Amino acid sequence: MPARITAPRGTRDLLPEESAGFARLEALASDLSARYAFDRIDTPLFERVELFARGLGESSDAVEKEMFRVSGAAGSEEERAEWALRPEPTAGIVRAFVEHGMHVRPGPLRLWMLGPMFRYDRPQAGRYRQFTQWDVEVIGDPGPMVDAELIELAHRFLAEAGVRGAVAHLNSIGDAACRPAYRQALLEYFGAHEDRLTDDSRRRLRVNPLRVLDDRNLDPDLAAGAPRSADHLCAECAEHFAAARALLDELGVAYELDHRLVRGLDYYTRTTFEFFVAGREGQQQALAGGGRYDGLAELLGGRPTPGIGFGLGIDRVLLAAEEQGVTAPVAAPLVAVVSADPEAFAERLRVASVLREAGLRVRPDGSSRKLGKQLESAAKAGAGWAVIVGQELDAGRVVLRDLAAGEQRETLLRDVATQVGGG
Numbered sequence: 221m222p223a224r225i226t227a228p229r230g231t232r233d234l235l236p237e238e239s240a241g242f243a244r245l246e247a248l249a250s251d252l253s254a255r256y257a258f259d260r261i262d263t264p265l266f267e268r269v270e271l272f273a274r275g276l277g278e279s280s281d282a283v284e285k286e287m288f289r290v291s292g293a294a295g296s297e298e299e300r301a302e303w304a305l306r307p308e309p310t311a312g313i314v315r316a317f318v319e320h321g322m323h324v325r326p327g328p329l330r331l332w333m334l335g336p337m338f339r340y341d342r343p344q345a346g347r348y349r350q351f352t353q354w355d356v357e358v359i360g361d362p363g364p365m366v367d368a369e370l371i372e373l374a375h376r377f378l379a380e381a382g383v384r385g386a387v388a389h390l391n392s393i394g395d396a397a398c399r400p401a402y403r404q405a406l407l408e409y410f411g412a413h414e415d416r417l418t419d420d421s422r423r424r425l426r427v428n429p430l431r432v433l434d435d436r437n438l439d440p441d442l443a444a445g446a447p448r449s450a451d452h453l454c455a456e457c458a459e460h461f462a463a464a465r466a467l468l469d470e471l472g473v474a475y476e477l478d479h480r481l482v483r484g485l486d487y488y489t490r491t492t493f494e495f496f497v498a499g500r501e502g503q504q505q506a507l508a509g510g511g512r513y514d515g516l517a518e519l520l521g522g523r524p525t526p527g528i529g530f531g532l533g534i535d536r537v538l539l540a541a542e543e544q545g546v547t548a549p550v551a552a553p554l555v556a557v558v559s560a561d562p563e564a565f566a567e568r569l570r571v572a573s574v575l576r577e578a579g580l581r582v583r584p585d586g587s588s589r590k591l592g593k594q595l596e597s598a599a600k601a602g603a604g605w606a607v608i609v610g611q612e613l614d615a616g617r618v619v620l621r622d623l624a625a626g627e628q629r630e631t632l633l634r635d636v637a638t639q640v641g642g643g
């Protein structure tokens with residue numbers, strides 16, 4: 221027998237029993253996007269490596285270590301093109317904004333997306349190589365009202381998803397005016413304690429000293445004494461941050477200031493945030509993360525345009541909700557369509573079609589087995605009702621059987637939907 225082929229490491233199959241929970245969160249994402257007046261956008265699953273290198277930064281983990289490279293057909297000109305599966309959606313969305321001249325549309329633009337992202341990271345619980353994000357972006361709004369609005373939106377998603385105890389971590393990492401001095405302060409501080417840094421941090425220190433702060437193995441005492449970006453903000457950034465926080469207070473959205481929250485992608489400016497379940501604040505446990513990227517459009521060849529957004533990990537939120545005992549809603553009652561005549565396929569299909577039009581969830585039996593066998597497998601498949609099709613169909617009537625009670629009665633086909641309580 222040939223060897224079996226398994227799914228690639230870090231990916232997973234969503235089997236039917238798992239996909240109901242997933243679908244519930246996808247529906248919530250779509251519903252909340254509509255309630256918050258976002259319009260859907262979809263960009264390709266792969267883009268030029270250059271987009272991510274420029275947008276997220278050469279030294280970000282997503283580009284440096286986790287890029288999933290793609291090549292074109294063997295031997296073609298395109299094979300040499302440098303493409304990668306998207307590790308995140310923001311760079312692609314801002315690329316599309318610039319490419320399609322969307323700045324001329326009445327702004328600010330409010331865009332949302334839902335789909336798979338790819339990062340070639342070491343797989344572990346809650347960290348996959350393919351995962352699904354719900355992403356929202358507001359482009360063309362300098363804030364700070366929208367900063368608070370988006371944090372409240374992420375908060376609401378988690379609440380409506382049934383995740384209890386979600387907390388926002390909040391920071392501001394300044395902008396082009398004040399970040400250089402902060403970088404310098406970090407460089408000096410960590411430079412003086414280089415012997416206490418991990419190898420990874422020593423390397424980060426040279427390329428982007430802010431990223432030393434999110435080294436998961438950083439000595440906690442060293443981290444506690446490190447310069448804080450909130451103390452190095454220029455007047456404009458400090459004012460923006462204070463205003464965003466005041467609005468969150470007004471909205472009653474709780475948050476914790478977290479001076480180590482610098483985020484892993486280089487495009488961020490000013491407000492950054494991540495959501496965790498309180499007490500579960502490890503790096504693989506962030507349920508959502510985002511922030512402002514006021515310089516990204518310009519970096520991608522567009523005119524200077526402020527932006528802010530977040531990505532929420534559907535896989536992780538599902539895990540968190542399941543751990544807290546949240547279950548997917550029960551599907552609508554299932555109706556089987558069967559008949560004593562083993563060859564009445566056209567009649568079964570026709571009746572199924574009428575019932576579906578009335579909104580029911582219907583599964584016609586496609587076999588030529590005896591009626592008893594058809595009823596048995598309907599019950600096994602979880603059907604609560606069977607519609608038995610026979611001669612009386614000519615008069616618009618069928619037999620409706622309650623499979624649990626084992627009782628049946630003749631009824632008009634058009635009344636079945638009201639009698640089973642669906643539709």
Ligand code: HAM
Nearest residue numbers: 308310347348351506507508509510511529530531533
């Ligand atoms: P991110 O923090 O890299 O941000 O990802 C957002 C969320 O995606 C995380 O909080 C987590 O829930 C989920 N996630 C990330 N990596 C994985 C993984 N390997 N497996 C499972 N879930 C994962 C961004 O991607 C930014 N684009 C967010 C953003 C939008 N910033 C501004 N606009």
